[in-house]
Amino acid sequence: MSHPTARLDNTVHQRVRLGILTVLSEADRADFAYLRDALGLTDGNLSRNLQVLEEAGYVAIEKTFEGKRPRTWLTATVAGEKALGAELAALRELIGPSERKRPVAATRLTEALGGTGAAGS
C-alpha cells in the first residue's frame, strides 16, 4: 500500500484551493465576494485559484446579474467533492489510525454534540 502522501492531489492540496472546496462543500454555493472575504484573499489570487479548480472540473462558475450588478456564484462539482473527500482521507491517514475513515453519520452526531467542528448551538 502506498504512503498517504502519494494520494494527495496537487490541484486540491494547495491551501487556498482546499479552503475554497471546504467552504463550497459545506454550502450549496457561495459568491465570489464571500469566498474572498472568508479566506482573506485578493480578487486576483482567488480568481487564479478558481481558474485552476474550474479547469480540473472541481468547481462550476456561474455569472449572474442582480439588477445591473454582476455576481459570480461558485459551486463544488461532484468531482470536486470527491477530490476533497479523498484529500481529507489522505490527511487523516497521515495523522494516524484514530482519525481514519470517520463515518459520516458519526461525524455529524459528534458535531451536533459539540465535538470537532461543532456548530455548538
Place this chain on the structure above:
Amino acid sequence: MNATDAAQTLGELDALRTQTRRRLEGFSFPLVLFGGLSLLAAAASAVAGVEAQALFWLFAGPGGGIAVSFHYRRRELELGLTRAAWPYVATAVALIVGAFVLGVLEQPWSVGPWLAVAAGYLVFGWLERSVALMGMALALGALAVAVGAQGVEPVAVLLNGAYGAVFLAAGLVLRERRGES
C-alpha cells in the same frame, strides 16, 4: 507533508467548515414565527374549539412555510452563501402532511399532530447540527406523549400553548445570542 502539518491543515479546515455553517444558521426566524402562530392557535382553540385551530393551521402552516422560505432566500442572497433547500422543504412538507393526516385520523391519540411537529423539528435539528434544537424537539414530543397517555384536556390548547411558548422563547434567545437577522 508530515503528521503535524496534516493535523494543522485539518484543524484549519474544520474551523473554516464551522465558520461557514455558523454563517448559514438562521433558525431564530422560523422559531419565532411558528411560536407566535402556535400561541394564536392555542387562543383559537380556547375560544372557538379544536376545529377552529385545525382550520387556522390549514392556512397558517403552509403560509408560514412560504414566509420562512422567502426569509432564507433573502438572507442567503445578502450573505452570498446558500445551502441546498430540498432537505428543509422535504422535511417541512412531511411535517405539514403528517400533522394533518394524524389530525384527521386522530391516531395514535389526539396528540398525533404534535408528535409529527416534534419529529419534524428533530429532523431540522439534525440538519442544523443543533443538539439544542434536537433536545427541544424530543422534550416537546415527550410532553405530547405524556399528555396523550394521561388523557389531559383540552389537548389543542395545552400543546399549542406549550409548543408556542417554547418555540418563541428559543427563537428569541437564539436571536439575542447570535444576532441572527
